[in-house]
Structures are given as C-alpha cells and as structure tokens.
Amino acid sequence: MLQVQRIRDHKEAFVKALKKRGMDATPVINQVLEADDNRRATQAKLDDLLAESNSLSKEIGILFKSGNAAGANALKEKTSTLKETSKALDDHLKSISKTLQDLLYTIPNIPQELVPSGQDENDNEQTLREGAIPVLEEGAMAHWELAKKYNIIDFELGVKITGAGFPVYKGKGARLQRALISYFLDKNTAACYTEYQVPHLVNEASGIATGQLPDKEGQMYHVGVDDLYLIPTAEVPVTNLFRGDLVQGADLPISCTSYTPCFRREAGSYGAHVRGLNRLHQFDKVEIVRIEHPDNSTKALEDMVEHVANILRALQLPFRILRLCGGDLSFAAAITYDFEVFSTAQDRWLEVSSVSNFETFQANRLKLRFKDTDGKNKLAHTLNGSAMALPRVLASILENYQTPQGIKIPEVLVPYCGFDMIN
RNA sequence: AGAGAGGUGGCCGAGUGGCUUAAGGCGCACGCUUGGAAAGCGUGUAUACGGUAACGUAUCGAGGGUUCGAAUCCCUUCCUCUCUGCCA
Numbered sequence: 001m002l003q004v005q006r007i008r009d010h011k012e013a014f015v016k017a018l019k020k021r022g023m024d025a026t027p028v029i030n031q032v033l034e035a036d037d038n039r040r041a042t043q044a045k046l047d048d049l050l051a052e053s054n055s056l057s058k059e060i061g062i063l064f065k066s067g068n069a070a071g072a073n074a075l076k077e078k079t080s081t082l083k084e085t086s087k088a089l090d091d092h093l094k095s096i097s098k099t100l101q102d103l104l105y106t107i108p109n110i111p112q113e114l115v116p117s118g119q120d121e122n123d124n125e126q127t128l129r130e131g132a133i134p135v136l137e138e139g140a141m142a143h144w145e146l147a148k149k150y151n152i153i154d155f156e157l158g159v160k161i162t163g164a165g166f167p168v169y170k171g172k173g174a175r176l177q178r179a180l181i182s183y184f185l186d187k188n189t190a191a192c193y194t195e196y197q198v199p200h201l202v203n204e205a206s207g208i209a210t211g212q213l214p215d216k217e218g219q220m221y222h223v224g225v226d227d228l229y230l231i232p233t234a235e236v237p238v239t240n241l242f243r244g245d246l247v248q249g250a251d252l253p254i255s256c257t258s259y260t261p262c263f264r265r266e267a268g269s270y271g272a273h274v275r276g277l278n279r280l281h282q283f284d285k286v287e288i289v290r291i292e293h294p295d296n297s298t299k300a301l302e303d304m305v306e307h308v309a310n311i312l313r314a315l316q317l318p319f320r321i322l323r324l325c326g327g328d329l330s331f332a333a334a335i336t337y338d339f340e341v342f343s344t345a346q347d348r349w350l351e352v353s354s355v356s357n358f359e360t361f362q363a364n365r366l367k368l369r370f371k372d373t374d375g376k377n378k379l380a381h382t383l384n385g386s387a388m389a390l391p392r393v394l395a396s397i398l399e400n401y402q403t404p405q406g407i408k409i410p411e412v413l414v415p416y417c418g419f420d421m422i423n
Numbered sequence: 424a425g426a427g428a429g430g431u432g433g434c435c436g437a438g439u440g441g442c443u444u445a446a447g448g449c450g451c452a453c454g455c456u457u458g459g460a461a462a463g464c465g466u467g468u469a470u471a472c473g474g475u476a477a478c479g480u481a482u483c484g485a486g487g488g489u490u491c492g493a494a495u496c497c498c499u500u501c502c503u504c505u506c507u508g509c510c511a
Contacts, residue, residue, distance in 0.1 A: 043473055047480040054480090057492040061441035064491095072491080079491045246470085367471095377470085 001104050001365045003379075004036045017110045020117035020326030028107060035100040042096060046089040053082045105215075109361040111326050112335040118325030124338070125325065128309070131318030133342050134400050142345045143395040144276030146402060147173065150422050155276070165266070165281035172422045176397075176409070177284060179416035180390055181259050184286040184311065188387055191307055193257035193288050198237035200260055201228040206240040209366045211332055221263050230263035234287035235384050239362065242291060246377060247370045253300060254291040257387070259284065277391035278350065284390040290383045291368065294360070297381035301357045304385050305337050308353050311387060315410045317396055318342045320349065334359045341392065345399035350392040355385030 007014060007029055018025040056079050063072035116125045147153035152173025158166040169177050189195050207213035207229050212220055221230040231237055238258050247254070262285050277283075288307075292300045305321065312319045324336040333356040340349035360379040363369070369377045401408040406423025414420045 040473065043480080047473065050481085051479055053491080058441075060491050065441075076491045083491080 001101075001361065002107055002110070003360070003364055004032060004100070004104070007032055007107075008036070014110050018108070020111045020115055021108060021329065022117075022119060022327050023108070025107065028103060032100065032103050032107070035096060035103060039093065039096045039100055042089060042093045046086060046093055049082055049086040049089065053079055053086060056082070108329075108331045109334045109358065111329060112357070114323065115329060115335050116323065116325045117327075119327040120325075121328050123325040124322040124328055127321045127323050127337070129320040130309075130313070131316065131342075133318045134344055136344050136400075136402065137404055140345045140399070140402060142276065143343075143398040146398045146407065147276070150407065152176070152422060153277070163281070165279070167277065167280065172417070172419060175417055175419075176394065176413070176422070177390060179413050180388075180393065181284060181286060183413055183416050184388055185257060185259055187307075187311055187314075188257035188286065188288055193255045196238060196241070196256050196258040198234065198241070198258055198260065200231055200237075200263075201226075202231055202237055202240065203228060206236055206243070209243050210236045210239050210362060211365060212236060219265055221265060231260060232264050233262050233285065234258040234260040235289060238287060238289045239366065239382060239384070242368050243366045245368055247291070247368075247380070249293065249370050249372050252291060252293045252370055252380065253296065256289045257286060258289075259286045261285075277395045280391055285386055286388060286390075288385050288387045291363075292381045292383060293370070293372075294378070294381050297357050297359065297383060300381075300383055301335065301337075301355065304355045304383060304387075308339055308355060308385060308387050312339065312341065312352075314412045315393070315397070317393075317400060317410075319352075330356070332356075332358050332361050334361065339388075341396040343392075343396045343399050345402070346395075350396055352392045352396070353386040353388050356383065358382045358384075 002014075011029055011033075015025045015029060056075055060072045060075050060079075063069075063075070116123060118124070141149065144153075144155070147155075150172070152169065152171055154168045154170060155164075157168040158164075161168075185195055201223065204213060204227060207220065212229070212232065220232055222228075223230070237260070238256050241256075242254070261282055263282050264280075266279060266281060288304060290300050290304070309319070309321065319339055319341045322338045322340065324333075324338060329336055336354055336356040338351055339353035339355070341352050342348075343350050359381050362382045363379040366382075368380050368382070370380045372378050397410060398407055401410065406421045409417050409420045409422070
C-alpha cells in the first residue's frame, strides 16, 4: 500500500511510472486525494467537537462535586446534542477512511526507473545469461519420466493419499530434497542470513499484512475450524515476525532465511506446462528476507541477486536473469529479477527464483518502521527472494545431469547426499 | 478441553466512574555537581492522526455497549499464567 502523502507529493511522477504497468492511474489517484481531503476535514471537525464535549464533561464533574446539580443537568442537555453530531461525524470518518484504504489497496507499487515498460513476459529484459547448455544423449527424458525410471518421485502415490500436485519423494529422491534444503540454508547462513523455523499456518492478520488477504484468499488453503491459513511462502510468516515493530536504525539490516513447505491452491492452472514438478500444490522453498534502511535497499537487492546467481553457478546450471517489465511485475514489487534455469529435456526455461524490492509498499501495510539517525520514525524497506525453490531446481538437475549411466549429482551436493549418482 | 486468576508506557507497577493531564519506581538521554567516575540533584523520556504553529483528538490486549464522563461497569473476542484432563 502506498502512502497518501507520497502520492500527493509525487502525483505526476507516479502516474508516469505506473504507465509502465499499462495502467492509467490518474482517475484513482484523483479519487484518493479527494477522499483524503475529505478525511482530514472530517477529522478536524470531529476533533473540535470532541474537545468541546470533553471540556463540558469536566465542568459537569466539577458542578456535581460542588453540589450544583441543576447547573450540571443544564450542561448535560448540551452534550447530548454534541454527542449526536459527533457520532454522525465519527461514522462518516470511518466510512471515508475505509473508502480511502480500499482505493489505496487497488494501486500497485511504483515501478523503479530501471523497470522496462511492457505487457507480459515477452517484454522482460535479460540482464545476464550464463552457463553452457549441456548436449544430451539421444533419448534424453523429461524429469517426470526420469523420476519414474529411477523410482525417486511418485506422483500417483501422492494422488492416492492427497491429490494431484502433491508428489511423494522416496529413496534418493527424498535424500536429494533434504540435501538441497540443507545446502541452500548453509549458503544463506554463510551470507549472514539468520535461520528461522516458523509456523506453517498463519492467522488472518498475517495474511492481511503481507497482502494475501483479502484479494488472494482463493490462493491459500484455509483451515476453517481454527481460521488459519497454510502459508503459500515463508515470506508470510517471516515478514510478519516484524509486523508493527519499531526497530532501531542501528539494528538494520535484518536478514532472515527460512525453509518451509509452501501450499498453493493454484486454482485454474492446468495444461502441458504444469506437468511433473513444474507446478505443485505443495513444494519446498528456502526463502531470504531482508529489512533495510531505504538508502541501502538498492544495494541490498544487488547483493541478493548476486547471492542467488552464485548458488546457480555452484550447481553448474545454465541460467539467465530477467528484469521483469512493468506488466509482469507483481502488485507489491517495485522491481523484480527472475532467475530461470534452462531445462534441456523440456527445452524451456524454468523460473527457480524471484528476487524483489518492495521498498515501503509492504512495510506500510505491516507498520514496520525504524528510528532513523535524525530521531524520526520511518517505514523500512523490505526485500525478499527465493534461494531457492526446490522443485524446478530438482527438475533441471535431473534433466541436465542425466547420462546413459544415470543422473550425476552436482559436485557441491555430493557431501549432502552421501552418493554421487542416481541409477 | 474444564475451573480459576490475569493483560496498564521501553520494563516493573499503582489505579473499582470525574484533581489521571495514567501515581511511584527502574532503565535511558541531557544538564548540575566532580580532578575523573559513582552517588546525589534537576530536566526530559510512547505512538498515530489533524494543524504552519500553539495545540487538539485517539490509544490502558482487540472490538462493541452503558454514561454528560470509562483504564475502572457490561457484552463479545484474543492472548498469558495456575490447577485438572489429554498428549509427541
């Protein structure tokens, strides 16, 4: 959510930047400013009325104490009419504030200068491409065939006990999953991210603060009896750890990493591109989250991008980095870099990580502030990224490392797996 | 899950309808004092919104209600602690 004051100060620039998302923001911004004027005027009136009412109440108290009941009762008459007016104003204030907030909820974050304009993924800008695409032997298979051949992932078993999109990993497949999680967490903690283990269910307040609720309610699994939501990403519980906090400027940056399973209903997505591990209802992910001083968030984002790139280099997977265009940018992000690994057997790029700077957009909804050196409380910047999401990394390892003898394990993972070949 | 007790500022803690503008203490900051420190003394020390400002308004877990007036009374709800039950 954007702050009204910033919209007021940078109206023209914001409208221009939002054009990159293909959005004409002028009407909604005008509505916001109008609603805000209305809100302020209403509050000023209400405050005056309440002040009068408060002082009358005090007088009444004094009159009663001094035994002047008649005088007190006369004043009571006055306050009752004040009360009616203030009640009406209060209702109006609440409704106008709600209107204002609902309007603000519809405005996405302002894309940064670097973000290219564009409609969809075809307009994304490649900023880096690295790693040789392996040449596979004749008869190379997609990962879902490899999984069956080596008996390491069982999709049918998942269907039996739960449903489609809930795979069962077994034997070396399960061990490789655990190896990847440990490897990613070790890389992240070595880069000074503090490891957290967090609940996999969150309450409504957390869902609202990070923006999953109310808009994307249908995307999350909801446990009705206890009114809790299964997390779609560790971003939700980890970011909410700091909800409502006022941290000391010296404590920044705060860097966290957390492994969690992620649960997504993915309602309405079917087709050839969602086969195998490409899109799941439950998958594992290691997330990195940073809370930064506004002056430092651009640098922090660069660090995170470099960090993720280094993990892919270590795994020796061919990858590219895309700077998302305005149209492909998620609602809350000011700038996002996607990492895609080339899956040779499927002959397509698979998104394995997405690293974003949300600036104050999330922090405003979270009420996450810090005390700056000038003593003022300001909204912090939040950033997050996957480092990494497991299924597509696993898929591309299986596909790119396949040989007629079996699937080679990337060197850095061998100590974590305890074997160097799946065959 | 049942019974009981609670939730007050950065922390502890008083406060059962109006001198509460939340006492008092601790902590913290600044000043005085000192050769320097400690002690002592003094001053200050929440957040949000509105206002150029003076200042005003709101907030005592959250949300409603009663009242001219609520930290205080009533209702709902969340959380914590103790005992009982259940349990990896």
